[in-house]
Amino acid sequence: MAIEAWFMDDCNEDQRLPHHPNPKEFVSMNQLAELGVLYWKLNPEIYENDEELKKIRDDRGYNYVDLLDISPEKLANYEGKLKDFYTEHIHADEEIRYCLDGSGYFDVRDKNDRWIRIWIKPGDLIILPAGIYHRFTLDTNNYTKLMRLFKGEPVWTPFNRPQEQHPARKEYLMSFTEKAGVALKAH
Secondary structure: OOOEEEEOOOOOOOOOOOOOOOOOOEOOHHHHHHOOOEEEEOOHHHHHHOHHHHHHHHHHOOOEEEEEEEOOOOOOOHHHHHHHHHOOEEOOOOEEEEEEEEOEEEEEEOOOOOEEEEEEOOOEEEEEOOOOOEEEEEOOOOOEEEEEEEOOOOOOOOEEOOOOOOHHHHHHHHHHHHHHHHHHHHO
């Protein structure tokens, strides 16, 4: 089963709720791919010996891995960390997360600055491109176990919005300009 994603409503109540607009507006895998968001469905039961995960890591150069348990009981300064994760930001590198247990939401901005909520559950591996505005929160289950992957030494530095002059943001925005130029030339 594919990952679930939808445009969010503008409501400011509990960030852990789904925040579907009325009527619901689902987002396809193709729409996510147009934003540079990549997705794989893997088997979290075998993550330690998964050949498909190994191939993704090898193909994309992810040589660093760690596991992160996010819950009130397992994460020090839980409330503060969740607040930080939910602050809109970019990274200079891709953000790669593989959900092994529990669930949560990655919210990403589309090219019209609308929030898209991506619901990750066990087996979902997503890659957010460098420079995309995003944030993370748990859902109402209040628990997830994530594998974090990285190329080289991990750099977890978030750059909070606005970051329009950041090189990763500029490069991300250029990718849309290039795609539009290719589309115009095709006509």
